[in-house]
Amino acid sequence: MKKKTTIHDISRALKINSSTVSRALNNSPRVSQKTKDLIQKKAAELGYQKNILASNLRTNKTNTIGIIVPRISRNFFSSVISGIEETAYKAGYNVVIGQSLESFEREQQLVSTLLSNRVDGLLISVSMGTTNYDHLHNFKNNGGPIVFFDRPIVMGDTPNIGIDDFDASYKATEHLIKNGCKDIVHFSGFQKIELYKQRMQGYITALKNHNIPIREEYILESQLSEADGIELAKKVLSLPKVDGIYSSNDTAAISAIQFFKKEGLKIPDDIAIVGFNNDTISAVIEPGLTTVNQPDVEMGIIASSLLIELIKKTIESPAEHSKTLGTELIIRQSSQKRK
Known part of the structure; x- marks a missing residue:
């Protein structure tokens, strides 16, 4: 199996020290644009791939948002997900989607899996079978912020995005x-x-x-x-x-x-x-x-935008940012x- 290209390979090829290569690949302002372009070009030639896992471990962030809906096949939820995904993409976040199929046990497992995979936050419309919120309290205490959408839940200072x-x-x-x-x-x-x-x-x-x-x-x-x-x-x-x-x-x-x-x-x-x-x-x-x-797409946009701000810790009193959208x-x- 071919050995993966490292920053040291790029460093040797260009005769530039590895710390400068690392800074350039992370778009550091300490490296000139001319040097960045040179290093990035050589990285592409050598097939360099950034080690996302190592980077995540260093920063304690995955730039990933978890989404749980009752059923992806429902037109409403697929439209909400569309709004979430587009907003997340523009903000530099990936999304991981799971469906509970209205099962409490399946929802619990999905939340546990997302927590284990260190997603930065969770957007969820709870299942009809959900009987308590212990799994969600656990995620909030040990993972990241939560925003409920469509199906409102009263859970401390957790915001809801829904309709009247x-x-x-x-x-x-x-x-x-x-x-x-x-x-x-x-x-x-x-x-x-x-x-x-x-x-x-x-x-x-x-x-x-x-x-x-x-x-x-x-x-x-x-x-x-x-x-x-x-x-x-x-x-x-x-x-x-x-x-x-x-x-x-x-x-x-x-x-x-x-x-x-x-x-x-x-x-x-x-x-x-x-x-x-x-x-x-x-x-x-x-x-x-x-x-x-x-307003399904709008609901997704608002919910994901709010979650990203909560992840960035730019908002105090999250529940005060709950929103009730209009219907027709x-x-x-x-x-x-x-x-």
């Missing part, structure tokens, strides 16, 4: 009411997740404000997967009367639409449906799905009953 889930859900539910719906089912995520608590409260408050009774059997809780959407749709058909559905994500809403259509129901005339996330497919299915649009209800055919 209550307000978005209130408007989505009220939209169904204004389109003539009175018997509205809510597809909810697990209530131990604050995000889904807020979305349920928005749904309940909208019903109350329009004098529509709250019926527990009309609130259906699940992980909101594609398979869950079908099972929830089956439960809807067993209820006395349903003329509207507000789903806490598009995935469950879309699979429910497909199931209802196979059963001969007309959307929206028989059942009007509103989703959440504005997944790409929501605009192209038939009928188009009314949904809540979140995208109205399509799935919710507009014929008058």
Whole structure:
């Protein structure tokens, strides 16, 4: 196996001392640009590769950010990651991405792995199965800063970047009411997740404000997967009367639409449906799905920018830098009953 080129090889080839070579390769201002260009050219000719691991050990930094999301396949999370990655790249950081698949145990393992690999900070949207935050406290105490996004968590002075889930859900539910719906089912995520608590409260408050009774059997809780959407749709058909559905994500809403259509129901005339996330497919299915649009790329940009500042220790009182972003209800055919 060919021996790796070292700074000493470059030093011998140019008859320049190795400390000057090292400074030039690290872009030190103590070396003239002419000498830097000469050394860098020779380094490229000899196939020199900087020892990143050794450099990281010296500086105690890896210039790497860890990202954990529930599912990379979800359009929302892939868009958030796009915003994170672009921001990190411009700031000189690499990213390592893991998906929990809504499993607490998998999330714990991912956090442990990222800590072992000495990432400088963590961006995370916790899983639906997460029951405590011991693994996150451990990362913060022994690794680096954390920024939560999408799914807000109260954990000391740790910031959250998210949306007003209550307000978005209130408007989505009220939209169904204004389109003539009175018997509205809510597809909810697990209530131990604050995000889904807020979305349920928005749904309940909208019903109350329009004098529509709250019926527990009309609130259906699940992980909101594609398979869950079908099972929830089956439960809807067993209820006395349903003329509207507000789903806490598009995935469950879309699979429910497909199931209802196979059963001969007309959307929206028989059942009007509103989703959440504005997944790409929501605009192209038939009928188009009314949904809540979140600023996903913007969320990624803001979350990663904040984390990088926390890594650089330029910010005091991190939680004060939490942000709540705006949303928009995208109205399509799935919710507009014929008058």
